[in-house]
Amino acid sequence: MTAPLDPDMFDPLCPSSAMPFRVGDKWTGMVIRCLESGPRRFTELRVPLRAVTPKVLSETLRAMERDGLLTRTAYDENPPRVEYALTPLGRTLIPLLDAARAWSETHLPHLLAARRSHERDAS
């Protein structure tokens, strides 16, 4: 068992939504970050990703499974238990996420400043 996920891992105030790049669908990158440290259950993923409705999360997970980025393992227990785990292929995306994060830390403020100054022009 790995440590619990921080509910504020993806602060709504985090400007990641303004990042000029994306891995897969809107939430794919965050799912990878959540699974980086080990397999997680559906409900466990919903904690840091509480902004994502179950429908969208399950769509995202099924798309990632289809693309071989993660595996879905259902255990025939009660209550039901399903675990999602990154595949080696999924893990190859982690360096890209790291690069994206590093870019954001360095350059995103410039981009946002440019955007704001254009908003001022328009007003």
Place this chain on the structure above:
Amino acid sequence: MTAPLDPDMFDPLCPSSAMPFRVGDKWTGMVIRCLESGPRRFTELRVPLRAVTPKVLSETLRAMERDGLLTRTAYDENPPRVEYALTPLGRTLIPLLDAARAWSETHLPHLLAARRSHERDAS
């Protein structure tokens, strides 16, 4: 003047549309690649990006200008001339595009293979 752009720089058969990441809007990454070697005119950009309608291209360019990724310079000549050039900020995205391309060359075939095998399951 830089060398003319290859009309097949973005082959429609190129699986870039299946890439699991994106920089900005759909065409932002390709615009950066087009401007990497120097400023380009609107019509010049339309050659390799002939799959993009002028409307969408101009939207993309204006969004990038707003975000400080490129500059738009209009010369008061006849016929009109407008040049787009990457800013230093825009150039900082090039290493990310390189990383994305390297990932695709190495791993995209695996992803596409996984996707195809799932299609087989569904059929």
Place this chain on the structure above:
DNA sequence: AGCCCCGGTTACTTCAACGGTATCGGCGCT
């Protein structure tokens, strides 16, 4: 009986991105 848990699904709606076609203004060329 009634409620909770887990891991979703279903139906409906909203919204922005994307795309297609047509058109514009100013000038020069023939």
Place this chain on the structure above:
DNA sequence: AGCGCCGATACCGTTGAAGTAACCGGGGCT
């Protein structure tokens, strides 16, 4: 006069991702 060039813009339609809200089944607990 008519056409073409350049760099767009206007109008409209399509698409697909995302969001909202409600619900499901099977078992266990009280």
